[in-house]
Amino acid sequence: MTDDVLDRLQSTIIARRGDDPASSYTASLFARGRGRIAQKLGEEAVETVIAACSPDPKAIVPEAADVLYHLMVLLADAGLSLADVRAELERREGTSGHDEKRSR
């Protein structure tokens, strides 16, 4: 088993595909489809923005975890993985953010 919680979560998410939606929130998201998963990701992102306005910075943490979880479900539904995102971030390493915007 990997030490990285994101890698473990990704394995759990992938393993839930096709499971009974009644037995697993992740399976219920897969069953409802890409649009619903994307909608949930958007909702969690908005909740993160709201938490960012809180006087307590720690309020951001659970919302950020919800964003990461739903983003990983979206990636899995699209046949993508953290490795794809890591590769993209590595590609950007050492470039300026301004350069990156131009290269998209």
Ligand SMILES: N=c1c2ncn([C@@H]3O[C@H](COP(=O)(O)OP(=O)(O)OP(=O)(O)O)[C@@H](O)[C@H]3O)c2ncn1[C@@H]1O[C@H](COP(=O)(O)O)[C@@H](O)[C@H]1O
């Ligand atoms: N990390 C998460 C995680 N983060 C958030 N959530 C769920 O995301 C939902 C977001 O809350 P909301 O109130 O917005 O949504 P809701 O009202 O419950 O659901 P909707 O009807 O709105 O879709 C909650 O039901 C949370 O439980 C998660 N559900 C699962 N995981 C991980 O996924 C694993 C597998 O979970 P199951 O698929 O449920 O077995 C778990 O062990 C966790 O490690």
